[in-house]
Amino acid sequence: MVSKSSPPKDLGKICMMRDLLLGTSDQLYQAIRQLLFRLPAQEAHERILDTLTWLDAHDIPQHILRLTRQQMFPHKPVSAGEADLPFPMMLAAGFVKGTGFETEAAALQAVANEENIIPGWRTMPALVGPIEYGSYTRWPRLGNPGTVIWRDAPNRSLQNRVGLKNPGAKAAAAFLTKNRIDLPPVFGINIAVSPGVDDPQQTQQEVLEAIRFFVYQGVVPTWFTLNISCPNTEDDPGSRQTEAHTRQLCRAVTDELHDTVPLWVKISPDLAPEQYQVLLRVFEETGVKAVIASNTLAQPAPNAPGVVAGVAGARLHVPALQLARQLMCEKSKRGYTLDVVGCGGIQDGLTLQNYFAWGIRAVQYWSALIFRGPLAAAYILREAYND
Ligand SMILES: Cc1cc2nc3c(=O)[nH]c(=O)nc-3n(C[C@H](O)[C@H](O)[C@H](O)COP(=O)(O)O)c2cc1C
Structure with missing residues (x-):
């Protein structure tokens, strides 16, 4: 029988082990970062994706990553936007x-050929827990040419x-369906x-079709x-975030999902204050469960001030x-029930606490x-909770 005094002793050892692991992995990443930061941001990102592709394909690293997450991340369950998060x-x-991909046929062929078209699909949730896959559009896209990421x-x-x-969305859904058994719980x-x-x-x-590709195949x-x-x-995101556009679209999606899966909406950080009042009201009225604030801030690109990045x-x-x-x-003034998920510049305990201080329960x-x-995220959570 375990005596009442033994858990704190074991707990002490576990905490020491965890702190040691956290410290070691921090030092290790500082060394890796020095090497990565010698490369242009985009090249470094591509190397990371290559590594993720390799890791996704191997079971032993997956076990190690899962164990690492279990040791490193604190257990602080929370619910936001009707999702239960660890x-x-x-x-x-x-x-x-x-x-x-240029065409849907090429993307589907890659799935049929057993190619990993979503690097990190297995590795990132194993290591960091809840993730958001995407964005996926109805049709594949090659994205913008040239340099597209700066540090x-x-x-x-x-x-x-x-x-x-x-x-x-069709190929992404087909790929995740094929790998459904290894998808994370959240x-x-x-x-x-x-x-x-x-x-x-x-x-x-097109949005409804994209959603159906996943749901109808059981993802x-x-x-x-x-x-x-x-x-x-090529879009102006401001014109997408008007009352008329969002009301119709959000209503159509929540009707499609029938309360089986909560809908969240991700918005821009640079709209007029009145626009946010309108959007929040529309989201509340159409059954949206959370708003993610926010996406990136449009600014001139470093190499081409005429284009936005x-x-x-x-x-x-x-x-x-x-x-x-x-x-x-606004939520508290109007008595709205939807949640706000914070997102933007969370890099340490203080920046996370800045969101908690406004009553936000979960962030990206x-x-x-x-x-x-x-x-x-493990470091940030421990810093925020002083754990
Ligand atoms: C290279 C890059 C690609 C991104 N792609 C997407 C995307 O496809 N869909 C999306 O909703 N947000 C995308 N984002 C925005 C992030 O999800 C997040 O909103 C933003 O980076 C702010 O968080 P942060 O300050 O913690 O980085 C991207 C961000 C970066 C840096």
Whole structure:
């Protein structure tokens, strides 16, 4: 029989082991980062995706990654947007999204050929827990040509104009269906509206088709996110986020999902304050369960000031936090029930606490992976909880 005094002793040992592992992995990543940061951001990202492809294919590393996550991440269950999460940090969309293809036939052929078209699909959830796959558009996209990712290391920020490069919803769904047995217990799927489609009926049709590809094949996520805010395509995201467009689209999607899967919507950080009041009301009225605030901030691209590239990381933190605060105030003033999921510049305990301070229960992150390594969320949670 285990005596009452033994758990604290074991707990002490476990904590020491965990701190040792955290410290070692932190030092290891600092060394790796020095090498990675010698490469241009895009090349470094491609090397990371190659590594993820290799890891996805091997079972022993998967076991090690899962064990690592179990040791490193604190148990802090939370519910947001009707999703139950083991802790309040999720990997945001855009990291595990997949390869770009020119045609749907080529993407489906790659799935048939057993190619890994979504690098990291297995490795990232094993290591970091809840992730959002995507964004996926109805049709595949090659994304923008040339340099599309920049690193601003002194300001711990990134900028990108990847332009929704992805294999398309049909091939992504086929790939995940094939690998359904190894999908994580908690995950989201992010569906983006089709860039360049102006007709609201067609937009709606394409979003619904994209969702059906997943659900009809049995890939039912913990939540779906509707991305209406990508700043890096031929679209003007502001025009997507009007009352008329969002009401019709959100209603169509929530009707389609029949309360079986909660719908979240991801919005821009740079709309007019009145626009956010309208959007929040529309989301509440159409049954959206959470709003992710926010996507990246549209700024001139470093190499071509005439084109826009979305800023992520520390330079996004203040605008994203201000938006989260405005949404939380509006929610409480109107008595809305939907949740706000914070996203923008969360890279340490303080930046996470900044969101908690406004009553936000769960957040998403992306850039922290680059600046603090694959276990970024574990460090951030421990710093925030002083654990
Ligand atoms: C290279 C890159 C690609 C991204 N792609 C997507 C995407 O496909 N869909 C999406 O909703 N957000 C995308 N994002 C935005 C992130 O999900 C997140 O909203 C943003 O990076 C802010 O979080 P952070 O400050 O923690 O990085 C992308 C971000 C980066 C840096």
